[in-house]
Every structure is written in C-alpha cells, then in structure tokens.
Amino acid sequence: MNFLVTGGAGFIGSHVCEQLLHDGHRVWAFDDLNDFYDPQIKRRTLADIQSLGKPFTFVFGDLCDANAVNALFATVKFDQVIHLAARAGVRPSLEQPALYQRVNVEGTVNILEAARKTGCKKITIASSSSVYGVNAKTPFAESDPIFSAVSPYAASKLACEALGHAWHHLYQMDVAMLRFFTVYGPRQRPDLAIHKFTKLIAAGKPIPVFGDGSTARDHTFITDILDGILACTRKEFGFEIFNLGESQTIRLDKLISLIENALGKQAIIDRQPLQPGDVPITFADISKAEKLLGYHPQVKAEKGIPLFVEWFRKNGGLK
Secondary structure: OEEEEEOOOOHHHHHHHHHHHHOOOEEEEEEOOOOOOOHHHHHHHHHHHHOOOOOEEEEEOOOOOHHHHHHHHHHOOOOEEEEOOOOOOHHHHHHOHHHHHHHHHHHHHHHHHHHHHOOOOEEEEEEEHHHHOOOOOOOEOOOOOOOOOOOHHHHHHHHHHHHHHHHHHHHOOEEEEEEEOOEEOOOOOOOOHHHHHHHHHHOOOEEEEEOOOOOEEOOEEHHHHHHHHHHHHOOOOOEEEEEEOOOOOEEHHHHHHHHHHHHOOOOEEEEEOOOOOOOOEOOEOOHHHHHHHOOOOOOOHHHHHHHHHHHHHHOOOOO
16 A cells, blocks of 8 residues: 655654555655754664665655645655654743644644545544543543643644544544553654653763652653554544553652663753643543553563664664
8 A cells, every 4th residue: 555654754753664665555744854853863863774675765845835745645646644743842831832733733634634625534633641631540541531631742732632523523534543651662853751861860960850740640651652543544433532551650750760770871861840741640541442442562671772772773873
C-alpha cells in the first residue's frame, strides 16, 4: 500500500516509516524540518531511512500550506495516512499558543480535506494523553469526560479529535485517534525528560526537577507505541479513540533513579517549582486497545530506560 506519514522525520514518525517499509509498503514522509529542535537530527534520521534502500520518498512541506498538501495528494494516490506531524509539548505551547492552534488544528484540517478530496478513506491521527487534563479518576479511560484541558497544546489535540469525528460523520472516513502517553526510546526528542536528563547527568550538569518528584507519568516505549499504530492500520473502526500507554506509572524521582543506575552516575538536582500546564499524573487504561487492537505493551521502564541509555551512548548523545 501507499502510506503517507506526516512528521515522518520525527521521533515516532521515523520509526513508523521504517516499520512500514520493512513490511513491504511504499512510504512518503511529509515534514517541514522545523527548528523546534535541531533539524540536523531529523536530516540524519532521514538519511538512515533512505539507506535502507526501500521505496521511501521524503517531501519537504508545511502542514499549514494547503497548496503543498493538496499538490502531494494530487501526485500520489494514498491508501492510508498516518498523521503524526504537530507542534508538540505542553510548556512551549504556553509561549506560542497561536502557533500551536495553527499547525495542529489548521494543519489537521488540511490533511483531512486532502484525503477526502482524493478518496483516501483511512487516517490514523496522533492525539495525546494531555487531553485528560487534571483528571480526578485514574487510570484514564477513553470514555472519561475531557473538559479540563490545561494547556494550549492539549486544547489543540482535543480540537483534532473533534475534527476527526466530524470528517468521519460527514464523509464516512475511517478515523482512529491515538492518545499517546509519554513516548520514549531511541531518537526521542532531546527536549523530553528522559533524553534531557540522560544528557545532563552524563555531562555532570544539574537536571531541572519541577516539584518534589512525586509527579508520575505513564512512560511508553517506542516499540509498544509502534505496535499500536500499526494495529490501527490493519483494521477498520469507523471512528475510535484509543489510549496507547504502558499502563504503569513511574514517579519522577523513581525515573531519575533508573537513569542514574543505567548511566552509573548520580544526578545533580536543580529543584524548581511546578510549571503551569503540568498535570500531577498520567495513567492509561488500555483495556479498549487490548480488546480491539490486540495491544499488549511489553517494555516496562525498568527495561526501557537501560535500552534508551544504551542507544544514547552508542550515538554519542547526538541523535
């Protein structure tokens, strides 16, 4: 099949592209290589994918440029779209809320419309656990009411979910919305906690710790996320929302301890106050994904953190 992966040069997108290629599909990656983090990292990732010698095409373009999106869809008849491209991160969205709405919401509309106009009926879209906000109930289930977003990023992802439902309802598109829970692993973005902490601890520099270390996240290894994404491409649902997490929470202080043990080096803690937009816990109820996708995550943090540190060391912390 012909797959379009938006954000294909990024952390999750690059892994998706590689797996689709290994599975025998033809893949187009659409990415603007923006400077949210060093574009050279993305270029090296693209070079790695291109070196596989598989039917892979990179298309440089901006989601917000409807003409560029439409031109791509006019050139290739896509069987499926995996829409991962977005402006990411809770804290950066506080500084540039309009940018987040433009890229994440308008960009998603451009992809949905291009797919509709060209008869591409199936699209898998990245959402986020951040849509749950400060949820009183744990673990978080897809059926929970979600009216408590606490960041522009979360609000933009909620809007994307609503748009996906609208295009399904109006045009009978098959849409799967995936709420990712704190993904980590090889190629993880350098701004995210596990990568940032590993790099700073390895260099003997202080790590910024917001709060007392009691906040907890459902850290999910990239191979488990990949399994969930690909399972969505193999079935039709109409419209469904799925949590993709490890269904295990790790406190921040415990996470730091796991990184210290894997590195064999103690962290220097720079204690800072909790940040606006942060939530105390994320915790996925994955029973729906288990039932409908056959999703069974395998990599707990005790295994995943050493795997990440091993990759970090092999790559000199550059990727």
